[in-house]
Amino acid sequence: MAWLNAHRGNPQEFQTVNTAIDPNLETFIFMTTAIFMEAAPFVLLGSLIAALFETFMSQDRLLRMVSRRKSLQTLWGLGAGLVLPTCECGVVPIVRRFMARGIPPQMAFTYMLAAPVINPLVLLSTYVAFRGDGWMVLGRGFFALVVALAGGTAAALVTQYMGKSRPAPATTPLPMAATGLHHHQNCQCCSMEGNRKERSRFVRVCVLTAQEFLEMSKYLIIGCVVAGLFKAYLWGAWGGFLSMLAGSLHLSVIAMMFMAILLCICSEADAFVAASFWAFGKVPQLAFMAIGSAVDLKLIFAFFAVFGTQTALVLTVVPTIVVYILSILLGTFVW
Amino acid sequence: MKRIFTRIFHSVEGLLLIALSLAMGLLMASGNHWLYISPRFEWLSQLTALVLLLVGTLTAWRPGRRPRLSAVIIFGGFVVFGIGANYLVLQPRPTDWGFSRPHRVVGEEPYKIHNGLSYTRINLAELYEVAEGQPEKRDVPYVVRGMVQRDPQLDSYREFLVLRTLVWCCLADAILVGFRVQDLPEGQELPKNGQWIELFGELTEASPHWRHEAPHISSIFPMNTHPRYGLTPHHIRPIEEPPMAFIFEIRDGKPYAY
Numbered sequence: 001m002a003w004l005n006a007h008r009g010n011p012q013e014f015q016t017v018n019t020a021i022d023p024n025l026e027t028f029i030f031m032t033t034a035i036f037m038e039a040a041p042f043v044l045l046g047s048l049i050a051a052l053f054e055t056f057m058s059q060d061r062l063l064r065m066v067s068r069r070k071s072l073q074t075l076w077g078l079g080a081g082l083v084l085p086t087c088e089c090g091v092v093p094i095v096r097r098f099m100a101r102g103i104p105p106q107m108a109f110t111y112m113l114a115a116p117v118i119n120p121l122v123l124l125s126t127y128v129a130f131r132g133d134g135w136m137v138l139g140r141g142f143f144a145l146v147v148a149l150a151g152g153t154a155a156a157l158v159t160q161y162m163g164k165s166r167p168a169p170a171t172t173p174l175p176m177a178a179t180g181l182h183h184h185q186n187c188q189c190c191s192m193e194g195n196r197k198e199r200s201r202f203v204r205v206c207v208l209t210a211q212e213f214l215e216m217s218k219y220l221i222i223g224c225v226v227a228g229l230f231k232a233y234l235w236g237a238w239g240g241f242l243s244m245l246a247g248s249l250h251l252s253v254i255a256m257m258f259m260a261i262l263l264c265i266c267s268e269a270d271a272f273v274a275a276s277f278w279a280f281g282k283v284p285q286l287a288f289m290a291i292g293s294a295v296d297l298k299l300i301f302a303f304f305a306v307f308g309t310q311t312a313l314v315l316t317v318v319p320t321i322v323v324y325i326l327s328i329l330l331g332t333f334v335w
Numbered sequence: 336m337k338r339i340f341t342r343i344f345h346s347v348e349g350l351l352l353i354a355l356s357l358a359m360g361l362l363m364a365s366g367n368h369w370l371y372i373s374p375r376f377e378w379l380s381q382l383t384a385l386v387l388l389l390v391g392t393l394t395a396w397r398p399g400r401r402p403r404l405s406a407v408i409i410f411g412g413f414v415v416f417g418i419g420a421n422y423l424v425l426q427p428r429p430t431d432w433g434f435s436r437p438h439r440v441v442g443e444e445p446y447k448i449h450n451g452l453s454y455t456r457i458n459l460a461e462l463y464e465v466a467e468g469q470p471e472k473r474d475v476p477y478v479v480r481g482m483v484q485r486d487p488q489l490d491s492y493r494e495f496l497v498l499r500t501l502v503w504c505c506l507a508d509a510i511l512v513g514f515r516v517q518d519l520p521e522g523q524e525l526p527k528n529g530q531w532i533e534l535f536g537e538l539t540e541a542s543p544h545w546r547h548e549a550p551h552i553s554s555i556f557p558m559n560t561h562p563r564y565g566l567t568p569h570h571i572r573p574i575e576e577p578p579m580a581f582i583f584e585i586r587d588g589k590p591y592a593y
């Protein structure tokens with residue numbers, strides 16, 4: 001393997017691979033597949049949760065649970081990750097379905113940005129990765145809360161301003177026919193085969209899960225391919241350059257944020273990678289974890305496809321600016 | 336006939352999920368799953384493949400909507416050319432029904448004896464932890480395995496790097512971890528670049544020239560060599576690449592994962 005063996009001079013080192021293939025292409029294939037295989041279980045879980053909501057939670061009941069007060073919506077969004085923990089890959093299908101069912105954007109976007117961090121698994125992995133350094137756990141939680149508050153509010157405002165409280169219809173197929181939960185008779189979804197028979201709820205959940213998974217996998221695959229291309233063809237040069245920026249607070253924060261966006265590491269594992277970048281210092285490490293849980297290459301594709309251009313831009317730009325400013329403030333005045 | 340084609344067309348999404356499930360299953364059965372994901376998450380991949388098989392079968396059997404062309408093209412393309420390409424690159428590894436357990440060291444002694452001296456078996460990531468935060472264990476002789484990385488600058492000092500790939504979850508979070516090897520014994524030649532070695536030696540403080548002359552190695556992963564400690568070898572011997580080349584586990588004490 002190209003990354004495992006530093007050069008390809010000695011044929012006996014490559015007993016496990018086909019040496020006729022270009023090493024960069026080989027790396028690209030491995031990396032793309034690995035990122036997809038890592039993310040797929042979580043996208044599937046997110047799709048399953050979305051399907052369960054679709055099948056077992058009527059819209060009226062769901063909306064009755066939602067407070068009309070924005071402050072409470074925000075609080076619910078911030079804390080929901082504790083009871084519905086997901087990583088950043090799995091949360092997009094859930095939020096997509098939430099919004100399609102009428103959950104206010106404020107609550108949905110705040111949940112989307114907070115849940116990948118404000119959940120027990122991620123906080124525990126951060127604690128372990130930084131060898132029991134409680135300040136890193138607190139710092140990570142604090143960054144996530146601010147990012148979720150700012151990003152969620154801004155995205156909700158843009159969504160409402162644009163007159164869309166739901167994701168774009170072209171990219172949000174709602175296979176209602178499979179659910180049997182609405183009363184349209186001549187709409188496109190009702191003309192589907194699924195409305196002909198009453199299905200068991202189990203089959204309905206499975207079919208909805210499959211459709212949601214396929215829909216979200218489109219964007220995931222595009223993101224994985226781009227991340228794989230970057231790792232295979234650019235990291236060798238860029239990685240060394242970024243590592244040389246460790247001396248300055250501003251540059252090291254930018255370098256670490258840039259790396260987090262390009263590396264596409266799951267929020268449940270990114271603390272271990274962040275911890276290995278000891279040379280950059282604690283603040284850039286926090287910046288790495290904070291931005292990587294909210295924005296990365298594969299997520300950017302999903303944001304644009306699911307939420308539309310304006311909202312996706314806000315979801316990408318606001319967390320980036322917030323994390324950068326927080327990091328500089330923290331690095332200048334506290335650490 | 337047209338009805339059959341329509342039926343197949345409507346089932347194509349389910350069939351794609353079945354194909355993905357089978358591809359994942361084959362990857363695991365080939366014994367190469369650890370090249371992508373840490374073996375500690377193999378159960379998760381197995382569960383995912385099973386769930387995909389279930390929902391794929393039900394979707395193929397009871398398609399709920401017309402398939403979406405973009406999803407079919409992208410997903411189908413990935414299953415065929417993406418996952419399929421892995422089989423061109425990989426060759427099957429001999430395993431007991433494929434599923435690998437590299438982190439379970441059974442029946443191996445925590446020590447190796449060389450020239451009458453007992454060396455603690457340890458992997459490079461575990462040794463990094465020792466160098467970083469366990470001063471009471473720094474003076475113990477260790478034996479490590481790793482891949483040699485040479486560099487003209489290091490060659491001039493008769494030094495090289497010994498590295499291994501540490502994977503927490505999947506390749507996306509992999510890093511190269513290791514040490515500079517310094518103060519080679521008299522008569523010991525520098526090993527070949529890319530050669531796997533077993534190194535018997537001890538941790539020693541960094542030479543003064545390190546501070547100013549960090550090696551510039553181009554690597555596919557972020558690289559982390561210890562800044563203050565290096566390895567001084569007593570003995571180096573070339574070995575074959577281990578069956579599980581990556582490090583997936585870091586233990587705090589003996590027996591180390593090696």
